[in-house]
Amino acid sequence: MPDPASNVNAEQATRQAFRQQLRLRRQALSQQEQKRASEQVSERLLDYITANSHQRIALFFANDGEINLVPLVNALWQQQRQTAAPILHPVCAGHLLFLAYHANSLMHENRFGIPEPVLRCDEVMPLSQLDLILTPLVGFDAAGNRLGMGGGFYDRTLSGWAQGRYPNLSVAGVAHDCQFVDTLPHAAWDVPLPTIITPSKTLSF
Template sequence: MNSSRQQIRQQIRLRRQQLSDSEQRLAAESLLSQLQSFQPFVDAQRVGIYLANDGEIDPDPIIQWLWQQQRQVYLPLLHPFCKGHLLFLQYQHDTLLIRNRFGIPEPSLDVTQISPLNELDIILCPLVAFDANGNRLGMGGGFYDRTLSRWQTNANNKPLPVGLAHDCQHVDSLPHQHWDVPLPTIITPSKQWQWTIKSI
C-alpha cells in the first residue's frame, strides 16, 4: 500500500509540475472564482491558507482577495515543540517569511500572531492527490492529518478543512491509512467536491 501511495504521489506531483505558468495562473484565478461561490469561504473571517510549492495550485489570488475584504489570513508554521504538527500565524503584507527545513516559506515564530486552531473558520489545505470519496494524499509528512485530526470535535466543527487542487490531481481511488483525515470539501478550478464525513 505504501509503495502504491508513493507511486501516485510521484505521478501526480510530476503532472502538476508540468503545468505551464499560464496554465497555473488561469487555474489560480478559476479557483478563486469557485471559492467565491462557496458560502463557508465567503462567510469566513479568519482563514488558514498555504503558500504554493512544488507545483501546487497557487492561492495568491485568494490571499489578495481576502486582504481586500479585510479578512484575517494565517499561514502554517512547523510546530517547534510538537513534532509533526502545525501552528497558524497571521500573515500580513509585511510579515517576515523564512524557509523551513523543507524549503517552504513560513512566518517567523511570533507568539502574538498565533491563532488557536478552533478560532480559524476555515483552513484551505494543499494536497497531492484526491479521490471521489474525499480521501486526500499529502506529501507524506502527515502534518495536516495530525493538525486536523480532531476538527470535528472542536467548537462548531472549526476550522472547516477544505482541500485545494488542480483538476489533474483527481484520481479514481486512493489507498488510505487509518490516520488519514478525509476532507468534507475539495475545490478545483472547475468543480466543488463535497462529501458527508462521519464523525470521528
C-alpha cells in the same frame, strides 16, 4: 499466512507510486495553465468563503506545482478578512501551527523551502480561532480521501478536528483537476476532506 509487515510495505509503496505520478502531473503544467488555475480557484474559493461568511482563513504557499493562492489572499484582504499560514510546529514534531499572515508579516523559508511567517507568539492562531483551513494535497479521490506529500502534517494537525473538537472550523482541500484519481489508498490516520475545490469544481463529500 500473509505477513502484516509486508502488507504495510506494499501499501506504502502504492502511496509512493501515486505521489510520484500525481506530483509529475502538476509539475508538468505550463506557467499559463498554472496562472489560469490560480485565478479560477481563487475566484471559486472567494465564492465559497463569502457564502459561508468565513472571516479567518488559513491558506498555504504554493510548492511543487501546487496552486498559487496569492490572488485569493489579495481579494480576502480587500474584504477585510484575516488570513493565516502554517508553520512547522516549533514544539510538537510533525504538527503544523497557524500564524496570522498579513502584508507586514516577516517571512522565511522552512526546511522544505516553503515560505512561512516567522514565529511570533502574539500571531499564533489556534484552530479554535480559525473558520476555514485550506489544505494543499497531492491527490484526492471520489470519496474525499486526501494524499499528501508523505509527512502526515495535516493528518496530525487535523486529527482533533476530525474527532469533532472544532465544530465551527471548516476544512477544504485545494487542488488542480489533474490531482483526481478514482480511489486512493487510505489508512486510519488519514483525515478525509468534506470539501475539495479545484479550478473547475467545488466538490462536497
